[in-house]
Amino acid sequence: MALSSSGVATATGKEKFTHPSGLYVLFFTEMWERFSYYGMRAILILFMVAGPAKGGMGLADAEAGAIYGIYTSAVYFLSLPGGWIADNFLGQKKSIWYGGIIIMIGHIILAIPGSDGIFFLGLATVAIGTGLLKPNISSVVGELYPEGGARRDAGFSIFYMGINLGGAIGMLTVGYLGEKIGWHYGFGAAAVGMLLGIIIFRIFSEQYLKEYGLLKKQVKSEEIQIEKKSSNSLITIVMAIVSVLFLAILQWAGYINIFTATGLAQSMGIIIVSIALFYFIFIFVAGGLTGIEKKRLFVMFILFLSAAIFWAGYEQGGSTLNTFSQRYTDRDIVGWEMPASWLQGLQSIYVIMFAPIFAAVWLFLNKRNMNPSAPVKFGVGLVVLGVGFLFMVFASQIVITGAKASALYLIVAYLFSVLGELCVSPVGLSFFTKLAPQRYVSQLMGIWFVATSLGTLIAGLAAGVFDEKNVANMPTNFMYIVYFTAGFGLIILLFSKQIKKWMGGVE
Template sequence: MYVTSNDQKFKKTPETGFLGHPRGLFTLFSTELWERFSYYGMKALLIYYMYDKLSNGGLGIDQGTAAAIMSVYGSLVYMSGMIGGWIADRLLGNRHTIFWGGVLIMTGHIALSFPAGLTALFVSMFFIVLGTGLLKPNVSKVVGDLYSKEDTRRDSGFSIFYMGINLGAFIAPYITGTLGQKVNYHLGFATAAVGMALGLIFYVITGRRSLGDAGQRVANPLKPEERKKVLARFLIGAAIIIVLAAVGYVTHTLTVKAFTNLISILGIVIPICYFVVMLVSKKTTAEERSRLLAYIPLFIASVMFWSIQEQGSVILAIYADNRTQLDLWGFHIPSSWFQSLNPVFIIIFSPIFALLWLKLGKRQPVTPNKFSLGLILSGISFLILLVPAIMYGTDHLVSPLWLVLSFLLVTFGELCLSPVGLSVTTKLAPAAFSAQTMSLWFLSNATGQAINAKITPLYNSHTEITYFGTIGAIGVLLGIILLFVAPKIHKLMRGLN
């Protein structure tokens, strides 16, 4: 029999056993560790694989086009969380959805391990996009299920979970990046598939013992009479997409630019529709509606933050390859290794932030203030890159320490905003839309990267100063505005922090 409230689930789930947290936390962050190993291992190589020469084993795509594809891919990965949230809420529950997501991700990495050119690239992206959408929001949702809404360990638990995720992201570039750039790209991608397989095995074996009832309940199951309607809509939607794709292929209108425009529009329209549906739903109570209104400015702040942060694997990856001195003391640093900076900083500083929130308890800054600080730091991480450009020009290689400093600043911002955002989403979510609200949180990343799909192709050595200066300044300005409206947001949260 399924339990009916978060507090009941909390009572049925083991409460301690892993650093003072529920034992299930170890299962979940270990599963995400290997999923992130596979995802970031593949991502550390992907842009180089796309724009590298055919003679070097790459695809020979134009650098600006490769940057746009990377952003569109990243946007779709997080946009697909809507599908995962809906399937969990209406059909399978979180736990089963997580499993099938992992299977699809592994299949995608296997496809890219074969040298089949653009065909393998797009097949791989399809499976990884769909699989990540099923897995990622639901893992975070089950973490929230381990705690009651009033448990002061909640933010600390998400910070620990976040640190576990980044262990995989830290290790991946050194293994897949080295194999991919020094041996063969496809060998690096195959290693990512092995990582996801390990994650699935660990999840199945340990989850039965440590997770209790967390994530088992289907929050808003489809009624028998609804199933036929949903199936019909799915088939109609799939048919429309297939027809449009076929027409676009035949008429040569299905281009990267056209697809980028479509994703950029969807990245803005979809979250608006999401908020409207939940706000007007009869299943949303007055108190939940107030909390959703509080969530809107936090969502906007998150969009801006992820727009900057996610450029670490696109623009800063290109910056590492083309603008950074990689030969030091007789050793050549693979440019893919810089993708380990963000996760290694999270591993180092995440326990400090977790202990800080735990130590402060109810005296810690309110959530909107944490978001504001995170946004300001992300803006500064771009502004700092103006210094070497102004001092030495944009046609000289610069010290890798500038990239290290930029990644450090955005990581501090991430630790203020991201784990806290995961936590506050599980608290502000309406009961009938619990997993889907978590999908909405990841949709903020999708929207940020959908915007990036339009702006990242603008980056080159001639536009570098304007590019970093404009985006960095916007981030700082929005962070300051959020700081001033924080009291009103906190009031709408109805007693939650």
Template structure:
């Protein structure tokens, strides 16, 4: 793709500079890297809960639904939690380019580790993928920005839009191919396909290494020798504590998967709270920044509710698709994992529509405010779970429902995502205190961690996922959050210090 879509850039001598759709050539390689990384991520995710709950006779691990959903939620939470140290390592140790390459390699090894037919290696593989994703996710977007040294380059926003397309292309094709092979042929072959996908992404990244900006190699705040020694020392101490503690638990015969899930769930809940409190109580923040952080806490909590529901596409909704949905449409049979291709398909179809809609409404002075968009997003995600409540009721007994139920749910959720997600990213940059400007994007990702960790906690406490109450209670919470934000929009707006 890189060669076929490159051409001489305008304003330069023919052959002197190659571009990708009129953009810096390095965008082609980052596009392909991200596309294949997302292919591997969403392909594996489409199989994860299905594999965990499949019987041993069917090649799965035969886990209870609650345990499988908790594992899935903790894994998702870790991916976003580790984006913070991933950005820190790039800033202090390796630089974005090297950190991304290391992350891609770790992800690839993780997927191939999942492909091994042993339970112990499976969980090691999940950990490696989460670690690698944290390293890559926090830095590859940064490198896209580095391709445009001029912050006012008119191609900059379009470049990120092209990059965003890569995410959805990978996410769309992953369940269709990996899901089909994993469910119909062999689970571990499906996981291996995800590893091949990440390997291709790594190859494209290495091939385009020289086309990336030199700025991507810069370590902005390098560690001193003393800091490195201290970091290694502390790391070894904590590693030794973990080895001794878990060694004792294993030797005593007490170890179960809960010994991993509970600590990670608690960390996923407490760390976001600690970080927000840390920033909010920082005495270096002036009065306006303090108020803006108060406003941001509102948005953070609502975002956590949103992502906690939204990320169940690969867990509770995936199980509903397998167990309660007739996977036949117009006489064509398909694996249940294919439902997870609906969201990226809807995003690619609707994102341009929403972009044009906001522009048109803005020209007429009728564009909804940022707060209203945010409220609408969480309201819609709640509405989607009310639809799921009705679908669960229709699937009572041995009855299976039409695929149109899940098609409707995914459509509502996608509209909510397009309303809330871009606004959340924009608000984060606008409300961020100057001292924490670079770190606040990682804080926004912690909302995903908090939401997924909450779902994991509910599962560990025994909440059933295959009931109308599960969907109704979360739907009601999200709708109430949306209504509360809308009703209190003037109060929240006053805290935003002129940010719109």
């Protein structure tokens, strides 16, 4: 790595065609963390809707979907304070380490059969740990490539492949154990996966990340750090007070009921939207940004909205499509019924297959000055996702006749969702690290995951709409997802040139 005349790090010689060794430490750490997360997620809603006779909780679809949405939303929403804690107190290495330990403890709690209270305690513990680990490990990947460019995009695509390798293995392993052996055996396997992840990080992080200066907090001066802590503490206090008051008013007026799972999920959605808006506005107005940084922040807000809408559709894979697989899909293979959660695992398998191809395509196009801008990639991703849900419209039209749909519909729908994902998620991870002012990088990475939080919450709430009492409405409900995702994608494509101008030269 060398410095240009402007002081910006650039890749030289061999570095242009290779990746830092630290990438692979983070690759395997995240792979096992995602094994634990996606493995457990694969059986979560199935465990909640299964009757007590089958070892489940016996919850109604709407309640189980709301709890699923609250949990998956909290996992990503807590990335915002997780990034803040790393920036101001622990640093990235300790945040990743402690986060992994907390996640493992949460899965161990879930593996213990017991009351609903123990189950919810386990979910909360996993969410807290993931919020601490997730934004910081992604930020470190970005810092391995200070020169930016297509090489960083390719690095994030490789990192993303590790995420999905862990997800695929996790869903197959935990899914089989949970559905065929016992739910709590599946939860226990997730704990083992996280243990392997923290062991790898502990052994290899010192050797392969220290050379990049990533194990210490980068603080210019004690005075700046004190000022930053004070301002961020004020933000946190103000957002908390405003959110509580707003929810109290809505509860008093009868618009929500925070004492039900659905009402609590709706309340969480209001909090997420309010905090995200307040955070963007605060940094824009009082963050000390230059004119170019403000334009880039506005682009980040647009990408935030796009990501939230994308994940609201994509995350139906763990909720709506998962129960569709269990109830309405023919999964018979020569007399053996495949676990419903295995079809969900196709998303990760597809990513493993196509991520290297996408990474190579981005590099190929970049060398010829044809690499699409981030807004174009986001727009295409949303449109492709919408097209995938058309197949679920066709599948649900078969279901309302009383027959089961072929698994091919889900196989194709998951394929389109992944093709859209590869245009959005690794690209979004990379561009948030590029567009964010350096002093806010971990916190704005947290905001990126808050978009996922909002999307997964919506996905959980949507699962309650697709219950067994509303089968006749299923085609229409799937069609709404097509309109919403593909429609917003077309709007992004329409204004992509103007959005690119606001990026201020970031490629």
